[in-house]
Amino acid sequence: MSRKKLNIGLFGLGCVGFGLYEVLEKTPGLKANIKRICVKDPLKPRPIPSDQLTFNPDDILNDPEINTVVELIDDAQAAYHLVKNALQKGKAVVTANKRMIAEHLEELIHLQQQYNAPLLYEAACCASIPIIRNLEEYYDTDLLESIEGIINGSTNYILTKTSEEPVSFQQALHQAQQKGYAESNPTLDIGGFDAKYKLQLLLAHAFGIVVPPEAIFNLGIDQLSEVEFNYAREKGMKIKLIALAEKNTNGTVSAFVLPKFISKRDKLYDVDDVFNGVKTKSYFSDTQFFMGRGAGAYPTASAVLSDVSALTYDYRYEYKKRNQSERLQSDKDISLKIFLRHQPNDSLSLKLFFELVQESYLNHTSGYIIGRLALAQLKEIIRIYTSTVSAVWMEEGPPINH
Amino acid sequence: MSRKKLNIGLFGLGCVGFGLYEVLEKTPGLKANIKRICVKDPLKPRPIPSDQLTFNPDDILNDPEINTVVELIDDAQAAYHLVKNALQKGKAVVTANKRMIAEHLEELIHLQQQYNAPLLYEAACCASIPIIRNLEEYYDTDLLESIEGIINGSTNYILTKTSEEPVSFQQALHQAQQKGYAESNPTLDIGGFDAKYKLQLLLAHAFGIVVPPEAIFNLGIDQLSEVEFNYAREKGMKIKLIALAEKNTNGTVSAFVLPKFISKRDKLYDVDDVFNGVKTKSYFSDTQFFMGRGAGAYPTASAVLSDVSALTYDYRYEYKKRNQSERLQSDKDISLKIFLRHQPNDSLSLKLFFELVQESYLNHTSGYIIGRLALAQLKEIIRIYTSTVSAVWMEEGPPINH
Secondary structure, X not given: OOOOOEEEEEEOOOHHHHHHHHHHHHOOOOOEEEEEEEOXXXXXXXXXXXXXXXOOOHHHHOOOOOOEEEEOOOOHHHHHHHHHHHHHXXXXXXXXXXXXXXXXXXXXXXXXXXXXXXXXXXXXOXXXXXXXXXXXXXXXXXXXXXXXEEOOHHHHHHHHHHHHOOOOHHHHHHHHHHXXXXXXXXXXXXXXXXXXXXXXXXXXXXXXXXXXXXXXXXXXXXOOOHHHHHHHHHOOEEEEEEXXXXXXXXXXXXXXXXXXXXXXXXXXXXXXXXXXXXXXXXXXXXXXXXXXXXXXXXXXXXXXXHHHHHHOOOOOOOOHHHHHOXXXXXXXXXXXXXXXXXXXXXXXXXXXXXXXXXXXXXXXXXXXXXXXXXXXXXXXXXXXXXXXXXXXXEOOOOOOOX | OOOOOEEEEEEOOOHHHHHHHHHHHHOOOOOEEEEEEEOOOOXXXXXXXXXXXXXXXXXXXXXXXXXXXXXXXXXXXXXXXXXXXXXXXXXXXXXXXXXXXXXXXXXHHHHHHHOOOOEEOHHHOOOOOOHHHHHHHHOOOOOEEEXXXXXXXXXXXXXXXXXXXXXXXXXHHHHHHHOOOOOOOHHHHHOOHHHXXXXXXXXXXXXXXXOOHHHOEEOOOOOOOHHHHHHHXXXXXXXXXXXXXXXXXOOOEEEEEEEEEEEXXXXXXXXXXXXXXEEEEEOOOEEEEEEEEOOOHHHHHHHHXXXXXXXXXXXOOOOHHHHHOOOEOOHHHOEEEEEEXXXXXXXXXXXXXXXXXXXXXXXXXXXXXXXXXXXXXXXXXXXXXXXXXXXXXXXXXXXXXX
């Protein structure tokens, strides 16, 4: 197996882009060099030789010597056009833009086949954790039952700070943004959208299911209050933002993003700060757990680099599991044990949404209901009661160890 | 990338071999079928069509249609001859035999190059955890600082049982053997040899260092007594058998296998039973943690299968890091904080071996010394005092979180 020499055109020189630039400088063993870097702002000073820089994307896209495009810009729409254009020109592409991939996954898979050009995006999901590659290669032949994890570093950082230190949610969010962990639009993170985009990628590689973002339910952490954090503390648990994809006995796959109470016995309990953690369960390997940094310039750059390295031996995703024709479970058929915090006056009307109410609590300022609820009903509750409610998923029965 | 069709010749139909047979039956998507299975005992009844079975290795080795040999027999010496022969005939080989690989690694790397035939052995190290592939591919471009882990499932099972339940060491060993977790020769496991063989493989893929087994210090769990287990319990710690490979500031790599007191804050604390756990630390990705089943027929078979799957696209290890010319730190230059349990009368003479004694304790039946000790001195102590001493490595300073 002889390795291909890569001539890279890089879009974007932000945290991750510059991280990659530095990483490449420090790993001379790799058969890859950055020929051209396309940036947006001509006035910003950069410690890069000026002949390497350009402000015109065509200098990369139309350069036949550049066989590999690395796309690391923030704007998902602009990124989509660049990536599409590059694939159509037969260039291999590496990207870390989960939103862009998630919103165009079906088309991007098609483009890869049509133009025989690979698109790799390990860095888009859990930064340094090689989860996509492992799902694609390692669970290729193993019958996967579920994948559950903390896959958004910035919300995990915020939840850790909010629950462990005397820091308000807003302060923690601000800290996360200052450290470069949170996206420029915080709603993507704290609303659970970023986690959903990643879950979409995991679904494609774990179960072969390719769906648009709207098909997956997501609830973020932005409405959580002291009531939920206190409840968690009293019970010796933590609140984590969890993404789950799980095969049901009828062959469908349930997938959603929700805050969840996590007990000490769960591996995810100790996944704090910007770390991500993913548990997989499969027929032959049983339970596996992966943990690593889920955000930050270097961890993301290292994942980008591992994709670049994989391209030197013509690696590509094969999306083999799409032939398995799995399909997503409908929201109305997913029934979960939910902790629903609400305003005191809404208790009675909210109980009507539940299949089964197991506990309810009220005081003068707030109340909560614990019971079984269909995801479709939860969606309806959020639509009607908006920011006056928040929901946290609870494990049924005894907590699971691994 | 078109996938190659594999025609497999399988040696051995024990737990793992039969596990693989079953796994292959259940994953029809893979372009691989078992053409011939070579077994030893012609009289043992097997639920396999008789025309698939043979008792003559040459029926596999000399069959030009068989392009892939999967070697899953117990006998390391016999396995070596089969694997060597198969490689010399240009066949791809997958094996799970860590001892065989560890004892002949240099030659096996050479044979792969000479005959242009790949040898894969993911299942030989941590069964279901894809650690070799991740080191080879994922840390290919990242500067690895250390790799530390629990990499022997049966000793971890024994340590878990001995420390948590009212079970003696001997009972726990017997249980492990009954469940098929322990090797037929228990010394390989409990003496830390199996962990050392795996560490050798990790060293080759993590740092490019290829050394014979004798070059690496290993101490097992067979001499541990209630004194050490009680000490661990009192301090809220557990004893785990740990393999470490760590880059020193002078560029050398320290590598050894030792029992270690593990505090609650260490990720490895919660790795119990037959689970294995591996922490890696690298310049760009920082800390990562992998956990999964380290023993058992299915987890091992699933790792074998993932190698088989990788062969369908001509994957091979490249041992790229051998060019880095790292070398192993000598035992006399590795100084560790050690808990040394001994007989009461030996206290004074044993203290002389230490660079620094920090604590010592004596009662009528036993004593212990805590202090800094060179690994070469520990080796000497074990040579002289044999089974009257035991040693446990202790973390310096505050325990490390991840």
